[in-house]
Amino acid sequence: MSTTELVEEEAGGLPVGTGGGGGAGSARRGAAAPPRRRRKWLAWLGAVPFLAYVALFLLIPTVEVIVNAFRGTSGSFSLANVRQLTSGQYASAYVASIKVSVATALTGGLLGFFVAWSTLQRGIPRAIRPIVTTFSGVAANFAGIPLAFAFVATLGTTGVVTVLLAHMGLNLTAAGFTLYGFSGLVVVYTYFQFPLMLLIIIPSLEGMRTEWREATASLGGGAWSFWRYVGLPILLPSIASAMVLLFGSAFSAYATPYALTSGYINLVPVLIGSVMSGNIVANPGLGDALALGMILVVSVAVAIYVVLQRRVSRWAR
Amino acid sequence: MGTMKLKGRGWGIFWLVVGALYLLVPLYGMAQFSLETGPHSYGFHWYQTIFDSSQFRSSFLLSLRLALETVAISLVLLVPTVFWVHLRLPRLRPLFEFLVILPFVVPPVALAVGLVGLFRPVTWLVSTPELLAFVYVILALPFSYRSLDAGMRAIDLRTLSQAAESLGARWTTTLRLVVLPNVRSSLLGASFLTLAIVMGEFTIASLLLFNTFPVYIEYIGETKAYPAAALALISFVLTWGAMLGMFIVGRGRGRTHTEVAMTR
Incomplete structure (x- = not known):
């Protein structure tokens, strides 16, 4: 545009006298200006x-x-690629991706919220806060390939924690946990999701005034009534919009699931990777259709985020 | 009141411990794996083999080179642009702010699909790793642009540049001698985060078939868990370094926004 x-x-620039229109910007210049x-x-x-x-x-x-x-194999307009998304493996990849993203937005969101809340409690030394936020900055950025292998060393088949728990008589695999499936993805994603949540939500929590708590107390309300009638209503849009961001961050993740499963998990980003490297039927338009689907899902998330941000109460800013 | 305070403190400690364990235990697992050379024997064997490997060196140096190039391109592109937009084109600011969050809307894997589709015919470009540096500038844009934008908003750019102009400085001189020294901390902060992004970016590098450092780590990890843990630890130290750098240069100015790279 x-x-x-x-x-x-x-x-139409150089001929003078087109009149009107221009000049609202940075006009006040020297007299000899062109x-x-x-x-x-x-x-x-x-x-x-x-x-x-x-x-x-x-x-x-x-x-x-x-x-x-929207381009068919012959190069003309076609809905074939997009239509494929609604069936079989492709549709279930979207379902799985959305499930993992929702689950980790919730686990990461809740854990992040509680840890953030904890740093602000009375009786917790203030010096904790910068340590927690700095470390969260590192953890939220420590993702992708190295994170996957850190978890292999921890919760993989011979991982440090897996072995420790086996000594204590708890077999993780028998208990239904596998690092290389849905449960593992949730655990690993939460590693970068909850510090992200913490970093996003802490300014809103810091904005909560002690006066509000005192006002609740003076009306006879305890901690429960404070959160039920004051705290949560003020914070809810911030929490919800932060969780939408977490959803987007998990939904786009490619490196982490790829490294954990060597590319053998049916999530949309991993599937796109397989299509691109020709591990799946060489149909170039299919990769584009899958990518378009991703862009649409994230766009919806961003739209929800924008709407929620508008509802973030002026109290919580 | 007293019990309420105590309860808050108890739960506070509980959640802090849970959070700390969540973050630290995998780091411990990674460290132990990287040092384990056999049953109950520990040493730096894996690190030694890594540092001796020519593949490690070439992939690491490639990523480092790309990181520096990305920082350089970002600065050359963004510093004059942000300066110009603040000073002469303030009406364009909403458009620019919209453009720089777009990389969040287009996931890296989707961007890779588009890049391959667009640039495949340009063979010399798709076989040059420098293509990655140009793309990483886009991935870093939400952070680099907004960091610079915040830096320039914090100073009175108009007055400063008018003062410089009244002393006869051209806008390039103003930029170099007046603006740059004033936004140095946001410049450095943006550069550190860009470094962290490039040193960890796997998706686009792997799909465009370049052997960068993360691609190398993944390749090792597919078959060897112990050296992979050592490589992960090296990568973690890099992330720490970059974040520490940001923390140090960012002291004194308030944190403006959450700086988190989306290289999952």
């Missing part, structure tokens, strides 16, 4: 490198995905 405007400016018109399109020119860069490496590739998703 802005580039086309620029072109128009350029075309005509405003020219300065304006020169100013626009400054935005071109960035816009061109984003177009080339983000926007056009995304458009490419959308276009190819």
Whole structure:
């Protein structure tokens, strides 16, 4: 949009007297300035490198995905790829991806909330807080391949904790846990999800005033009534929108599940990887359709996030 | 009141311990695995084999090179742009803020699909690892752009640049001598996070078939769990280093937003 405007400016720029329109911006310059018109399109020119860069490496590739998703093997428009998404393996990959993402948004969200809440309790030294947030920053960024192998060393078949628990008479596999399936993914994702939640939610928690608690107390309310009628209603939109972000972060994850299962788990990102590297029927449009589906799911999540953010009460800002 | 306070404290300690264990136990497992050379024997054997491996060196150096290139491209692209948008094109700011969160909406794996589709015909480009650096600039954009944006918002850019202009400075001079020193901490913060992102990025590198450091770790881990744990630990130390760097340069200014790379 802005580039086309620029072109128009350029075309009709130099002849003076097109009148009106311009000049609301940074007009107050020296007397010897060139005509405003020219300065304006020169100013626009400054935005071109960035816009061109984003177009080339983000926007056009995304458009490419959308276009190819609707292109048949013959190159003409076709719904075949998109229609495939609703059946069999592809549909169940979406279901599994959404399940894992919802589950870890909940586990990570709750654990993150409780740990964040704990750092703010009276009687907990204030010095704990920067330690917890710094470490959370590291943990939230320590994801992907190395995280997967850290968990293999901990909860894998010969992992440190697995062996320890076996000594204590608890067989994890017999108990139904496997690191390389749904339960394992939830445990591993939670490792980066809960520090992420903590980092997002802690500012809102810090915004809770002690006066509110005192006001509740002066009306005879205890901890329960405080959270039921004051705390949660204020925080709920923040908590919910943070969890939506966690959902998106889990839904896009590729490296972690890939490394844990060597690519043999039916999640959408891993499936796309298999399609791209030709492990599954070489149908290029299918990868694009799967990717388009991912973009749509994340877009819905982001839309929900934006709506929730608007509802974040002014008290919690 | 007294019991309420105590209860809060008890639960507080409980959740802090749970959180700490969750974060620390896998690190302990990783460390123990990386040092285990046999039943009940420990040593630095795996580290030695890793550091001796030429594949490790080449993949690590490739990732490091890409990281530095990504930081360089980001700065060259973003510093003048953010400066310009603040000063001359304030009306474009909402558009730019929208554009820089788009990398969150397009998951890396989907972006990889589009990149392959778009650039496959350009063979020289898809066989050059530098393509990754250009793409990583996009992955880092939400953090790098907003960090710079926050840095420039915190200073009175208009007054500073008018003062510089009244002394006869051109805008490039203003940028170099007035603006850059003032936003140094946000520049460094953005650079550290970019480093962490590039050193850990697996998805796009692997799908575009480049042997970066994370791709190498994954390749080792498919067959050998012990050296993989050592590599994971090296990677963890890198993440710590980058975060520590951010923490140090970020002291003094308030944390503006959560800096978390989405390289899962």
